[in-house]
Structures are given as structure tokens and as C-alpha cells.
Amino acid sequence: MKRLLIFLFAITCNVVNAQQISNDVIEKIAFGSCNSQDRPQEIWYKIIDQKPQLFIFLGDNIYGDTEDMDILKKKYDQLLEKPGYIELKKNTKVLATWDDHDYGVNDGGKEYPKKAESKELFLKVFDEPAVSERRNHEGIYTSYLYGPKGKRVQIIMLDTRTFRDSLCWAGKDEDCIGEYGKCTDTSKTMLGKEQWKWLETQLKVDADLRIIGTSTQLLQDFNGWEGWINMPHERERMIKLISKTKANGVCFISGDVHYGEMSVLKRKGLYPIYDITASGLTHGHSCAGPNILRVGGCYMQPNFGMITINWEAKNGPQITFELRDAKGEVKLKQETSGKQLSF
Numbered sequence: 001m002k003r004l005l006i007f008l009f010a011i012t013c014n015v016v017n018a019q020q021i022s023n024d025v026i027e028k029i030a031f032g033s034c035n036s037q038d039r040p041q042e043i044w045y046k047i048i049d050q051k052p053q054l055f056i057f058l059g060d061n062i063y064g065d066t067e068d069m070d071i072l073k074k075k076y077d078q079l080l081e082k083p084g085y086i087e088l089k090k091n092t093k094v095l096a097t098w099d100d101h102d103y104g105v106n107d108g109g110k111e112y113p114k115k116a117e118s119k120e121l122f123l124k125v126f127d128e129p130a131v132s133e134r135r136n137h138e139g140i141y142t143s144y145l146y147g148p149k150g151k152r153v154q155i156i157m158l159d160t161r162t163f164r165d166s167l168c169w170a171g172k173d174e175d176c177i178g179e180y181g182k183c184t185d186t187s188k189t190m191l192g193k194e195q196w197k198w199l200e201t202q203l204k205v206d207a208d209l210r211i212i213g214t215s216t217q218l219l220q221d222f223n224g225w226e227g228w229i230n231m232p233h234e235r236e237r238m239i240k241l242i243s244k245t246k247a248n249g250v251c252f253i254s255g256d257v258h259y260g261e262m263s264v265l266k267r268k269g270l271y272p273i274y275d276i277t278a279s280g281l282t283h284g285h286s287c288a289g290p291n292i293l294r295v296g297g298c299y300m301q302p303n304f305g306m307i308t309i310n311w312e313a314k315n316g317p318q319i320t321f322e323l324r325d326a327k328g329e330v331k332l333k334q335e336t337s338g339k340q341l342s343f
């Protein structure tokens with residue numbers, strides 16, 4: 001009977017292209033971004049100490065920045081040879097999406113001419129199965145389901161590069177504020193038509209907690225660098241899609257900016273939406289841009305994120321978000337629950 005149910009569940013999920021279904025109950029997820037292959041990567045050992053079942057790479061997993069696939073491969077090989085990363089993979093499943101530098105071009109979008117070749121390499125580096133649905137469409141967006149009903153975690157990995165239109169210049173580059181403005185042309189897209197359509201079907205999949213990995217920050221209010229706020233209409237579309245689909249349990253994790261922070265959006269008619277940014281694994285930034293949705297400060301040195309889920313808590317699952325430093329110590333922390341993340 002149990003096998004039959006899993007089979008039926010698999011069929012249902014295939015309709016919406018959720019993939020790699022496992023009945024493992026997920027309690028610990030680590031995540032990070034911005035990982036220079038040219039720097040030491042001792043932080044992997046501190047991540048291993050946390051015993052995560054999953055590690056989510058949120059982009060800039062290497063600094064490729066090239067249209068030459070031989071060079072990109074060599075840089076990926078440097079990552080694959082890092083002893084700490086090899087050690088991590090022994091007991092932790094690695095899931096990944098990309099950002100600009102591993103995609104192949106700084107701040108790049110759909111105009112990058114080698115996106116198909118770069119995708120092939122990416123799928124190889126991250127051991128994507130030959131039968132993966134990820135190979136059936138353009139871009140690398142995908143999703144995963146773990147755990148039985150009542151303890152089901154959905155992980156949605158967005159591709160914010162393959163379909164993204166060009167950014168809009170603000171014309172200035174000040175100390176801690178970058179040069180990009182907010183595009184007013186509402187035809188510009190972050191995800192592209194097909195990925196948006198797919199995402200809507202994903203948000204209707206039965207799950208208790210949904211972790212959406214986006215390489216660039218969703219909620220960062222405005223720092224002039226890259227983020228969903230470059231296209232405010234697309235950021236708004238994401239928030240409205242959560243309301244429209246009545247998807248419970250959504251939270252976002254992001255990277256890219258070379259500092260860690262936690263943002264929370266509170267809006268009438270919606271539960272609190274979190275965006276937990278862990279960046280970078282190997283290096284930090286000298287300053288953080290303004291962000292009115294930031295809670296609890298920010299952290300400028302190398303860091304990684306942790307999500308811990310206590311499914312046995314008295315009033316339903318308790319969820320803890322942490323940002324940990326290169327020694328494994330907690331620098332930022334937010335707690336919520338399945339109950340709070342629901343309509």
C-alpha cells in the first residue's frame with residue numbers, strides 16, 4: 001500500500017515537474033553562495049559540523065566569468081578538488097542554482113551567448129541525472145520534494161539569469177549604493193514566461209514548507225546592485241503569486257551580495273515572508289547597502305546559512321533560520337513556525 005501511495009504521489013508530481021522525490025524527513029539544510037575557487041575553503045568543515053542533509057548552492061558557486069567553456073570547466077574543477085567540498089558531499093546532498101559569475105558573465109542575463117553550453121557543464125558538475133526534467137527545458141530552474149505528507153519540504157530553485165532582461169542604469173555609483181535603478185518598463189522579466197508558468201504550478205503542489213532559492217535577493221529594498229528590486233513589477237508579481245496560489249510555508253533564501261542579512265516583508269493579507277541571505281562562503285564586502293526590510297543587522301565576513309526544522313514541536317513545525325560565520329558560530333537568527341507561515 002505504501003509503495004502504491006508513493007507511486008501515485010510520483011505520478012501526481014510529475015504532472016507539475018517536481019522531481020527527485022524522497023521520503024526522507026528533512027530537518028537540517030545548509031546553504032551558501034559566492035564561493036571563489038581561488039581562495040581557501042575551510043568553511044566547508046564548519047558546514048559539515050552542522051550535519052546538514054542538504055546543502056543548497058545559491059550561485060556564484062565559482063567565479064567563471066568567461067565565454068570559454070574550457071576555462072569555465074577548469075574553474076569548476078578547482079571547486080570539485082577542494083577537500084572540504086569532497087568531504088561535504090560524502091554525507092550531504094548538494095542542490096544548486098547559478099548566479100551571474102558561474103553562469104558566465106558579471107551581472108549577465110539572457111544575452112549571454114554561451115548559456116546552453118554553460119548549462120551542460122553546470123548539470124555535469126552537480127551530478128544531474130541523465131533523466132532529469134531539468135534537461136527538458138531551457139534554463140536550470142527545478143524543484144525537489146522531500147518527506148511524507150505533514151513533513152513535506154519543497155525546494156524550488158529559480159534561474160534568475162537565463163531569461164532575465166537587461167537591467168536599468170541609475171547613472172550613479174556611490175559608496176554603498178550601486179549603479180542600477182528600478183526599471184519602469186514592466187515588460188522586462190526576471191524569470192521569463194515559461195518559468196513563471198512553471199512556478200505557479202509548483203506553488204500549488206502539496207507541501208508543508210517551501211524553500212525558494214533565488215540567487216539574487218527578493219526582498220532587499222534597494223541597494224543599487226542586483227536584486228529583484230531592479231524590476232519592482234517582477235518582485236511584486238512574486239509576492240502576489242504567493243497570495244494568488246494561497247501557497248503556505250513559503251520562504252526565500254538568497255546570496256550574491258557578499259554579506260549576510262535577513263529580511264522580512266509583512267503585508268496585510270499575507271503571512272510574513274522571509275528572505276535569508278547567506279553570502280559569501282569565501283569572502284565578504286566592506287559595506288552593506290540600505291534595506292528597510294532587514295531585521296537583526298547584517299554580517300560582513302564569510303558565512304553560511306542554516307535552516308533547522310523541528311517537526312515534533314508542540315504546535316506544529318518550528319523553523320529556525322541562522323547565519324553562521326566561518327567558525328560555525330551563530331551571527332544572525334530568526335525563528336518562525338509552520339503556523340506563522342500560513343494564510
Ligand SMILES: [Fe+2]
Binds near residue numbers: 256
Ligand atoms: Fe552575483
